Amino acid sequence: MAELRHFLDLDRLDSATLRGILDVAVTLKSNASDRALLPGRTLALVFEKPSTRTRISFEVAIQQLGGHAVVLDQSGSQLGRGETVADTARVLSQYVDVIMLRTSAPENLLEMADAASVPVINGLTNASHPCQIMADVMTFEEHKGPIAGKAVAWSGDSNNVAASWVHAAVKFEFELRLASPVSLQLAPALLDWAHSNGGRVTVSDDPNAAVDGADCVVTDTWFSMGDDQIEERRSLLEPYRIDTALMARAKDDAIFMHCLPAHRGDEVDSEVIDGPQSVVWREAGNRLPAQKSILMWCLGEGGIDA
Numbered sequence: 001m002a003e004l005r006h007f008l009d010l011d012r013l014d015s016a017t018l019r020g021i022l023d024v025a026v027t028l029k030s031n032a033s034d035r036a037l038l039p040g041r042t043l044a045l046v047f048e049k050p051s052t053r054t055r056i057s058f059e060v061a062i063q064q065l066g067g068h069a070v071v072l073d074q075s076g077s078q079l080g081r082g083e084t085v086a087d088t089a090r091v092l093s094q095y096v097d098v099i100m101l102r103t104s105a106p107e108n109l110l111e112m113a114d115a116a117s118v119p120v121i122n123g124l125t126n127a128s129h130p131c132q133i134m135a136d137v138m139t140f141e142e143h144k145g146p147i148a149g150k151a152v153a154w155s156g157d158s159n160n161v162a163a164s165w166v167h168a169a170v171k172f173e174f175e176l177r178l179a180s181p182v183s184l185q186l187a188p189a190l191l192d193w194a195h196s197n198g199g200r201v202t203v204s205d206d207p208n209a210a211v212d213g214a215d216c217v218v219t220d221t222w223f224s225m226g227d228d229q230i231e232e233r234r235s236l237l238e239p240y241r242i243d244t245a246l247m248a249r250a251k252d253d254a255i256f257m258h259c260l261p262a263h264r265g266d267e268v269d270s271e272v273i274d275g276p277q278s279v280v281w282r283e284a285g286n287r288l289p290a291q292k293s294i295l296m297w298c299l300g301e302g303g304i305d306a
């Protein structure tokens with residue numbers, strides 16, 4: 001039996017596959033009238049954490065492709081009463097063609113993929129958010145052209161979204177400069193992986209140095225779902241806020257990105273996220289074509305080699 005095409009993390013897929021998925025996403029976006037490319041296919045969306053964008057964009061994506069989605073959340077399912085992820089995977093595989101899971105522990109995602117007999121998509125874990133970063137790379141390239149060789153600066157908490165940016169920097173060959181307080185920096189193992197795979201990824205606690213001359217400035221919430229020690233984190237992260245002064249250190253035509261939801265006055269000031277350099281609404285919109293393409297790749301459609 002052919003190996004299942006799970007979309008678990010960007011570091012598990014080769015650059016040509018990821019580029020192929022983005023190329024199809026661009027085509028799907030420009031031919032929005034193309035319908036029914038996945039007729040009758042069913043997608044299970046399993047949420048152990050809240051979502052606005054991921055839920056709605058996946059539901060609309062499969063519906064526009066001619067299939068449909070069923071949604072399961074923690075409180076409305078037996079997952080909330082202790083049924084295992086593996087058993088859930090075995091059962092859902094009898095009903096649907098593809099499963100998306102949003103969960104806390106990345107081990108849950110691997111358990112789902114190991115037990116499922118249909119492809120599994122990572123809809124965010126505490127460790128990564130690969131669907132988001134596919135839409136982000138697509139958005140970058142719509143505004144700035146090919147991302148290879150460009151410089152992206154991250155200032156804030158080096159969280160799950162930052163980790164997927166590291167994977168993307170290696171796979172799409174751009175420079176990534178991460179600035180975070182020392183206690184909120186990424187795990188050394190991830191940086192070792194990036195460097196041993198030729199990635200140009202730097203880490204410091206200096207937001208000014210990270211942003212200087214960058215093509216894109218990106219951040220995310222200081223308080224990811226499940227984070228605690230709110231006041232301690234806030235005081236550590238204050239110097240990393242993207243305000244107009246920090247944004248001005250980037251190139252004059254640099255763009256600002258944020259996966260959303262945003263917290264104005266914390267990680268970004270409204271002058272930046274609501275200002276002329278911000279592309280956050282298009283970024284959110286691109287979740288739709290990016291995830292249509294991911295669904296098509298998982299299901300062996302779209303002509304993208306594994």
Ligand code: CP
Nearest residue numbers: 051052053054259260
């Ligand atoms: N960016 C993102 O994944 O948003 P949601 O949590 O609303 O899905």
Ligand code: NVA
Nearest residue numbers: 159161220224225260
């Ligand atoms: N880092 C955030 C991303 C939300 C889309 C979180 O995990 O809550």
